[in-house]
Amino acid sequence: MTPKGKLIIIGGAINTGSFAETQFGLPQNMNFFERGILKRITTESIKGNESRFEIMTTASLIPEKVGEEYIKAFVQLDVHNVGVLNIGSREEANNPAYVERIRLADVIIFTGGDQLRLSSIFGGTEIHRILLDKYMNSEFVIAGTSAGAAASSKNMIYQGSSREALLKGEVKITGGLGFIDDVIIDTHFVERGRIGRLLYAAASNPGILGIGLGEDTGLYISNNKMETIGSGMVILVDGRRMADTNLTDVEMGQPVSIKNMVVHVMCDGDIYNLTNHELVIQHPHAVVVH
Numbered sequence: 001m002t003p004k005g006k007l008i009i010i011g012g013a014i015n016t017g018s019f020a021e022t023q024f025g026l027p028q029n030m031n032f033f034e035r036g037i038l039k040r041i042t043t044e045s046i047k048g049n050e051s052r053f054e055i056m057t058t059a060s061l062i063p064e065k066v067g068e069e070y071i072k073a074f075v076q077l078d079v080h081n082v083g084v085l086n087i088g089s090r091e092e093a094n095n096p097a098y099v100e101r102i103r104l105a106d107v108i109i110f111t112g113g114d115q116l117r118l119s120s121i122f123g124g125t126e127i128h129r130i131l132l133d134k135y136m137n138s139e140f141v142i143a144g145t146s147a148g149a150a151a152s153s154k155n156m157i158y159q160g161s162s163r164e165a166l167l168k169g170e171v172k173i174t175g176g177l178g179f180i181d182d183v184i185i186d187t188h189f190v191e192r193g194r195i196g197r198l199l200y201a202a203a204s205n206p207g208i209l210g211i212g213l214g215e216d217t218g219l220y221i222s223n224n225k226m227e228t229i230g231s232g233m234v235i236l237v238d239g240r241r242m243a244d245t246n247l248t249d250v251e252m253g254q255p256v257s258i259k260n261m262v263v264h265v266m267c268d269g270d271i272y273n274l275t276n277h278e279l280v281i282q283h284p285h286a287v288v289v290h
Contacts, residue, residue, distance in 0.1 A: 005135035006044050007142050007179055007221040009149035010037055011213030011232065012112055012188045037218050038073055040229055041107060044220070046139045051106035053082040058121055059113030059147040066111050093125035102127050103134075107141040110148025112187075116158045118151040119176055128177065135179055142179055146187045149213060153185050154178045155205070157197060165196030169252040173201060180221065182274070183209045190214040190233055198237045203247055203258045206239030209274075224274045228266040236264040236272065236279070 045051035055070045057063035067084035074082045085101065087093050102108065108131065110118060122128045134140040144152050156176030164170045173184070184201045186194050189212030198210035211219065214232030221227075228234050243260040250256065266272060269282035 001136065002224055003136045003179075004138055005140040005142060007135070007152060008037070008041055008044070008144075008218055008229075009152055009185060009211075009213060009221070010143065010145040010187075010218035010230070011149065011234075012146035012215045037216075037230055039077055040220065041109070041141060041143050042074075042077055042079055044222075045107045045141050047106055049077070049079050050081060051079075051141075052104060053079065053107045053109065054101060054105040055082065055084045056108060056110045056148070057084060057086045057113075058088065058110070059115060059117050059151070060111050061113060063111075066113075070109065070111070087121065087127070090121055090125055093122050093127045099126050099130060102130050105140075107143065110142075110144035110151065112146030112148060115147035115151040115156055115176070116174070118147060119156060119158075119174065122177060123175070132178065145218075149187050149218075150185050151176045152179045153183050154181045155184045155201075155208060157184060157186055157201060160197050160200075165194070165200050166256050167253050168247065168250050168256055171197050171200045171204075173204070182207065183211050185211045185213065187213050188215055189235055195235065195237075198235070199258060199261060200256060202237045202239035202261060203242065203245045203256060206242045208239070209277075210237030210239070211235075212237070221274075226266075226272045226274060228268055228270045230268060232267075234266040234270075236266065238262040238264070238277065240277070 042049060055067055057067050060066045063086040071082050085098060087098060092098060135142055150156055153176045156174055158172055158174050160171035186198050194212060198212050202210040212235035217230035217232035217234060219226045219234060220229050239261055241260055241262055242258065246257045264279050271280045
């Protein structure tokens with residue numbers, strides 16, 4: 001069943017903390033994120049500027065600061081119906097007052113931080129159930145940046161250093177929030193050299209499409225199509241035609257070999273069809289300077 005809702009996943013810009021190997025903080029330049037991708041989230045929502053937004057800061061170690069930054073960003077876009085929910089426990093994720101806020105929301109945005117907090121706190125709760133129901137059956141928008149993007153798929157990378165990613169057992173995968181199936185998502189992808197993590201994930205389960213999101217870059221997903229939005233790149237790793245790997249033969253901690261893994265690079269406006277696995281690249285007209 002194709003969801004009626006829209007999913008927007010972003011490689012990271014607000015909270016640069018993602019996984020234990022990084023520091024938490026705020027970037028110097030948020031202009032594109034604020035005016036580009038947040039604007040797209042707003043225009044895709046059912047009531048536009050009048051939509052009710054809830055910012056979910058659960059993943060972050062600095063939830064108050066992150067919430068403030070989102071509110072400031074939306075004010076610049078003339079969006080004022082914005083709330084912040086810092087849900088820190090499974091008990092709170094079943095709290096009737098918070099559940100009702102989710103029920104009334106038109107847009108939910110999961111911020112950056114630690115995606116394992118999102119899956120462990122929300123998984124199987126009443127809020128999770130309502131999010132899945134609204135996403136499947138209404139014009140509901142779910143957005144996530146950094147950890148919020150990584151946790152949006154059914155399968156989720158939650159640990160693994162970039163440098164040693166292609167050693168057997170280094171990359172750890174668990175269940176995510178399940179808004180999209182048959183993909184696995186990594187973030188801050190280009191900036192932190194995480195291609196190895198996605199190659200390993202695709203080799204261990206070749207039926208899953210690996211998605212690597214650069215910073216200030218996202219995917220708008222609707223009707224089984226993914227459109228790149230933002231200033232950077234999205235890397236796709238497709239293992240369906242993988243010919244061979246030694247993954248099951250080598251010992252834990254040993255290097256992994258992979259034969260014939262397909263890699264695509266997407267930029268702003270490019271579209272990938274999740275049904276037939278075809279990529280359509282946009283070719284903007286060259287500007288001729290006389």
